[in-house]
Every structure is written in structure tokens, then in C-alpha cells.
Amino acid sequence: MSTTWIIVALILGFIVVFQIAKASEYVSILRGEEKTRKQNNRINGFLLLAFLVIGLIGVYYCNQTLKGKILGESASVQGEKIDTMINITLVITGIVFVITQVLLFWFSYKYQEKEENTAYYFPHNNKLEVIWTVVPAITLTILVGFGLYYWFQITGEAPKDAMVVEVTGHQFGWEFRYPGRDGVLGKKYFKEIREDKGNPLGQIWSDKANQDDIYTTTTVHLVVNKPVKFIIGAKDVIHDVGLPHFRLKMDAVPGIPTTLWFTPKFTTAQMKEKYGPDFEYEISCDQMCGKGHFGMRGIVLVESEAEFDRWIATQKPQYVQAMSMQAAPANTADSTGKAAPSTAGIALK
Template identity: 60%
Template sequence: MSMFFTIAVIVLVFLVIFQIAKASEYVSVLKGEEKSRAQSNKINGFLMVAFLVLGLIGVYLCNKALYPKTLLPVGSASEQGEKVDSMLIVTLWITGFVFVATQIVLFVFAYKYQENPKRKVFFFPHNNTMELIWTVVPAITLTILVVIGLRNWFTFTSDAPANSLRVEVTGKQFGWIFRYAGKDNEFGKKYFRVIDDANNNPLGQVWADQEKFNMKADPANNDDIVQSQTMYCVKGKPVQLIIGSRDVIHDVGLPQFRMKMDAVPGTPTTLWFTPKYTTKEMKEKTGNPDFIYEISCDQMCGNGHYSMKGIIEVVTQEEFDVWMAKQKPNYLVANPDKDPSNAPAAAATTPVVDSTKKVALAH
């Protein structure tokens, strides 16, 4: 019902505009075309100034109302993200100044140079100086912005510090899988043909020899820890993400950290950043007890794209160590018969008494 009402209102608006246009034509016929055109031109000139003033007021009010709802007031949750924020702010100031200046010139000129029978037309075909200014200045400005962006990009995607926590992030339709290296600090080999969700091998870790694929078992897999949907990292410690996908192209989006990177099947990508606040501290900072660090998919990847969200828990080093100590390697999860903690307790045995000694003692 509401749809029909909306359509009816739109049709009515068009009919009103059409009738106003027809009435304007009749008025111009009665008054005379020249006089009517001059009057309309004068009205349009004043309307241009009114639109300018109301438009700039609208821009200001929209900015005032919507800015607090963005992520900028809270600030970046990573040290590297601060560079992204500063780059964005500089870009907004430059483009904002250009927008306001050009709009003022546009509407003021429309008012100032309205039709006037006392003014003669000035033919202005060419001006090398002006063309040089409006070509060179924007080119230099955009070049500077691009250089700043590339410098930041190369920083985020360069080799991470030696003490970084390494986390392998794998996207799938429609969720995230995280892998941590075990005590050997090495990720075991994986192969997409041995992926088996039903048997707790979502990454295709090579635990046993795969003769038909000519692959040997990789012992480095035996202590790797695999988690789904929640990633843990440490405040103040660089974390390097080794990103991939097991089906289609996804995109790791970290809005609070101001980071993002494509997850491409068969082509690992990397990204690193240093968290500034724990999840608990961000809850206090934002005043939101339900705050979470989100990892989202920023690349349309299918019908369930909207639901492809994960959680990042930023904790202290002590909390992370406790969490890691509680985790069980995925090899033992998939092969419970290999888990020492599942071995049956040794059967209690009754001590055997030597009967010959008892007889000797009796005598």
C-alpha cells in the first residue's frame, strides 16, 4: 500500500511541475517574451544565491550531525592507522576547501552575470596563465597525496618486525579461519585438495603422507592452533596477517585499525599493524559496553557476504599467554586418538605377594 502511495505522490509532483511550466508559458505570452525572460533570469539569479547559502548551511549541519557517528572521533586503534587518519584529514581539508571555493564562485557568478541589457558581452577564448594554474596546481596536489598514500601502503605491507605475532587469516564463504604457529613457530604445509571440514581440517593441513599428490607429511602442522571467527592479538605487539582464501576473492576489512587487504585464492598477501588498545580499554574509551573489534569482508563474495564477520580480541600479553596455553593443536582435535590427554588411565594393579616368603616367616 505504501508503495502505491509513494508512486501516486511522485506522479502528482510531476503533474504540478508540468502545470507550473505551462502557466509560465502563458504568462510569458501575455507579458511578452523579452520581459518575461529578463524577469525569470533575475529570479534565477537570486535563487542561485539562496541555494548557495542554504546548501552551505546544509553541508555544515550534516557534518555536525553525522561526524560523531563516524570512526574518526574515536581515532585509530592501531599505530599505523594514525597515518591513514592523518592522510584522510589532509585530503578532506584540501577537497573541502576546493569544493566550497568552487561552489561559491559558481553561484556568485550566476548571480553577478545575470542578463543585463546595459552590459556588453566580453569574448574570452583563451588564457594560458589560468589554464596552467588549474592544471599544474591540482596535478602537484594529487601527486603529493598519492606519494603519501604509497609510502603508507609500502609501510603496512613491508616485512613486519621480527617480534611480530604471526596469524594466518583464511577467508571462506562465509567466515574466517585463523591459524597460529605452535611452539616451533612455524606454519605447517597445507594443500587445498585435503581440505575436510567434516574431519576438522578446514585448511587442508598435511598431517599424513599424500601419495597420490606426491606430498609428505609436515610435522610442523602438529602443533598449529586453528580458530574460527575470533582472532586474538596483543596490545602494543605488532601482528602480521598472512592472508589467503580457499574459494573466492574476499577482503580483510579492519575498520577500527584502518587496514584492509584482499584475500586471494592461491596468492598469499600480508599486512601488519600494532594495536594500541585492548578490547576492554576500547569499551571504556567509546563508552560502549558492547564494543568489539570487527573483521569484515569488504569484497562482495556471494549471497552470504553480509554475514561474513569475525571478532578480534585485543588482550594483554599475560592474557594472551593464558589463552594460548588453553588451546589444543588442530592435529589433536582432528585426531583425538593421538591426544595424550585422551589416553585411558593405566589400570590399577594389585601387588603380588610372594607366598614362599610368608611360609618361611611362619616357620
């Protein structure tokens, strides 16, 4: 349906422009060149005014249609502040936009070439220049200042009771590690990475803290209203943890861990009630990472504390898995096709 409308609008646009062109051609034959030029000038002045009116109506219509449907309410406490900032910025830049555009179109219409209208000699005025330098500078300072204030709040230290999850990006998927019962993530070293030996993250098994760490892929489970701190890294190229529903984003840079913390406000079940049964919180990879970039997605599952505890109780630490695989040596070579260094064991002391 919408396709038909767009096509109809396009065809109408073509016809209008074509008719105007044809009319102006006849007029030019009848009136001679100089008059045509002036006629033409009037038509264009008028078209510009029409463009302004139609444009403003279009913006209003677009706003009415899409209002509230774009992303819905922020699903994290921190995201509310970002939404506030976006709204404030939209209002301020919107005011500036309307003022400059109305002036622009009004000037184009009013000061178009006419018999009685000669150009006015007005080379400069320092007072005006100062006004339109200082006012935007102050406005921008306030906006950026507010931005920094919120930013420092959001990126500051995570609360002490925050749950910690390690997020690792690879081509093309997400891996997660929970610290387990001891609350400490064990040490890891990238040369230890051996997927065939059940060690996809390169955990060092001699480190006791590693032995209860829980490893999952694709879906990360979080607890509603409990702050969570992501420690983000990457195995190969730069990825990006994009969380549009929570209004957050952080790059996953190989070799340089980054952190991010936030507090989810609604459980996935609550969101499903609101937006339909297909709703999932999504982790989209927002940094171009190669061929499969478009399909690199993860899911955030926000649950109640009880549901989370039930889930984590069913998870076995990766250590158990790895030990059982080492007991029965893998009969295939590294089948993942990745350049995993085969130096396992060197760092094991």
C-alpha cells in the same frame, strides 16, 4: 522522529517549488513571454545562490553533528597515518571545492542575462591555462607522494617480533591459525581439505610444524601493543579482510597469499569502556563473495599479554582433534555441501 522531519522537509520542498511555478505562470500571463523569460532567469539565478548558501550551511551542520562520532580514533598505530592523510586531503580538496563552487555560483548570479550585459569576448588565455594546470599538478604530486611514503612504511616488512596469524576466508566465514609453540606455520595443500576428518585448512600432518598449530574460527585473539602479521588466503572466491577500526584492508585471494601487519593500540575492554558494552572490533568481508556476503563477519579480540597467554594455553592443536577423528572414522559423508576433493592421502608420503 527523523523520519517525520525528512517527510516534512520533502513536503515543504514540493510546496515551495509548486508555488514558484504557479507564480511564474501568472506572471507570464500578465507580462508576455519575453519578460517572463527574464524574470524566470532572475529567479533561477537567485535560487542557485540560495542553494550555495543552504548547501554550505548544511555541510557545516553535518560536520558539527557527526564530528568525532563517525569512527572514533584509529585503533592501530598504522591507522593514525591514514587518518592524517584523510584529513590533509579533506582540507586541500575542501579548499578547491569551496573556491570552484563560489566562483560557479557567483558567475551564474553575476553574469546572468540582463539588458545592459552583453557577452564578453574572451576566447583563451594561455597564462591562466598554465596556472590552473601546474598548480593542481603540483598539489596532487605532493599528496600522492605523501601517500606513497606512508604506504611504504605500512606495507613494508613486519617487525621481527611480530606475532603471526593465518587468516583464511571461505563462503561465509573466517578461519584463523596460530603457529603454536614452535612459531612456524605448517605446510598445507588445498586437496587435503577434509572437514569431516578435522582438517578444514588442508594441513599436511606429516609436517612436524603442523602438529602444534592452533585452529579457531570467527574470533581472532590479538595482543595489545604487539605487532601482528596476517597471512591472508581464501578457500573459494575472493574475500576481503576489512578492519574499519584499524583503518586497514586486504583482499583474500584464492591461490595468492597476501600479507598485512599492524599494531593494535587499545584492548577490546578499553574500547567497550569508551563506546559501550556492545562494542566489538569487526572483520567485515568487503568484497562481494556471494549470497551470504552481508553476514560474513569475524571478531577481533584484543587482549593484554596475560589474558592472551591464558587463552592460548586452553587451546588444543588441531592435530589432536584430527587424529581423534581419524581414529573413529566419520560415519557421514562430506556434509558441508562444498566441492571438497576426496583425494585425501595422496600427498601424504
